[in-house]
Amino acid sequence: MPDIDVESLTADLAHPILENDYATRWMGVEVLTLEPGLVRIRMRVRQEMLNGFGITHGGMIFAFADTAFALVCNDPLGDGGTSTVATGADISFLRATRLDDELTATATLRSHQGRTGIYDIQVTTPGDDGSDVVVAEFRGRSRTVSNTAISKK
Amino acid sequence: MPDIDVESLTADLAHPILENDYATRWMGVEVLTLEPGLVRIRMRVRQEMLNGFGITHGGMIFAFADTAFALVCNDPLGDGGTSTVATGADISFLRATRLDDELTATATLRSHQGRTGIYDIQVTTPGDDGSDVVVAEFRGRSRTVSNTAISKK
Amino acid sequence: MPDIDVESLTADLAHPILENDYATRWMGVEVLTLEPGLVRIRMRVRQEMLNGFGITHGGMIFAFADTAFALVCNDPLGDGGTSTVATGADISFLRATRLDDELTATATLRSHQGRTGIYDIQVTTPGDDGSDVVVAEFRGRSRTVSNTAISKK
């Protein structure tokens, strides 16, 4: 599947929740795969994503994974009456990345029970030999709520 | 204590690790308190921090808390030979925030054992009655490593 | 406050949820403090709590902290119509303990929002010099549900 820039996608192709997602646009996220239970996205590390050690700010890695999480737990063909939001997440940082590194986040459903979901998002970057190296492991906890609940929250 | 803009602070006043922390600058973080074992910072939610639900992107809340974490676990008067980096973190989102909301992160040391540390960062916002409301609870796990290890990582 | 054996306490003094809590009885937990928002309990490491490395099984440390969590998030004077259950928890192990070591768990409320709560439980043991050493840091996530929901679950 060819890579598609999210700017052009959001209007009609990619996912309704990206349409007004300014944070994801700012990150320059591309959507690579968008299937039920499986999402893959990509971004490149920019200077505004670096921390004082000259490596990618952990919060930017988290934000990138969190976007994949939001995409995988909200079915674009859902009924429109509910939304699924993050109640929390745990992240482990396994390897530092730097300016211009390309990151891929792969999000999958792990478990679902009632209105609660557990999703895993793995962030990788190409290693020196071209094979993927794991940058971070993110586990998201979600809860499905009525849209009314979000707008009032 | 008067609020101080981090742009002016980083050159000589605030904390060495902010000097080249482009992500924290981009967020517009102000340092309110910087003491051993206690850090307080503040930022205002901008449009680029919003997700597709019109609320603050969880990744931006995390990134904000993560900056407080980095500040509290790196003593600005440290010996210069080591740095403390995040190995992971858990965050629980308790309340949504929106455009222009003001966020404060308060970071404290919870436990320290050998090269491992546990830090708690609470993110709050003023509620309708002016008292603080908790937006998120972040618990960071840190490890102290030699500076050589970071530059090679 | 003198130490009190939970066997004698549970009938009328300590906490209704301990009355039929066979796991907590098996662990030999003593209740030291039981106040709103603050609970302290104690137990001694027995042989059945050791793992194959000859140190306390992480699950037993977790179970001990989890009991303190259950006590702190269920008010013994509550209305009787609801119960608060753990939806999840994170634990960091900071120091190994061994046979006959005495463990204390101190549980405090961190944040509360709607039906969701965040509680911190610190497990300590006396160190060589008599001062407390942190064994583990546990952060529990709770949700308050109707008693009907538990009995059907």
Next chain:
Amino acid sequence: MPDIDVESLTADLAHPILENDYATRWMGVEVLTLEPGLVRIRMRVRQEMLNGFGITHGGMIFAFADTAFALVCNDPLGDGGTSTVATGADISFLRATRLDDELTATATLRSHQGRTGIYDIQVTTPGDDGSDVVVAEFRGRSRTVSNTAISKK
């Protein structure tokens, strides 16, 4: 593969770290599968594993998953000079279980980087229709250390 009782296994067949693991023996854990990167174990909920709500104590679920974690991250054919210990774990409880319920824990390697590992353990129980229902999702964080470090710790 037939189910094998761990009591008979530990002497020569199952895994060296079970040999003196009194906690795992107390739980009555059976080893179903023991392969590099994949472990499956089973136990039945006994009365001493119940909490005051009459459901399985979260700590016992955790302890059961933690045993699967210890098995999967310690290669029985390892070099003998190092051991892998849990530095922490996160667990989400998705469904309550009760007396006599049968639990299975399936542990898999998620990521490995240097001396750090991330492992996922899923705890299930047979549902009303016979298919597996997820009871809990456990994510363990490990660190490989020299055996000397454990014995001194």
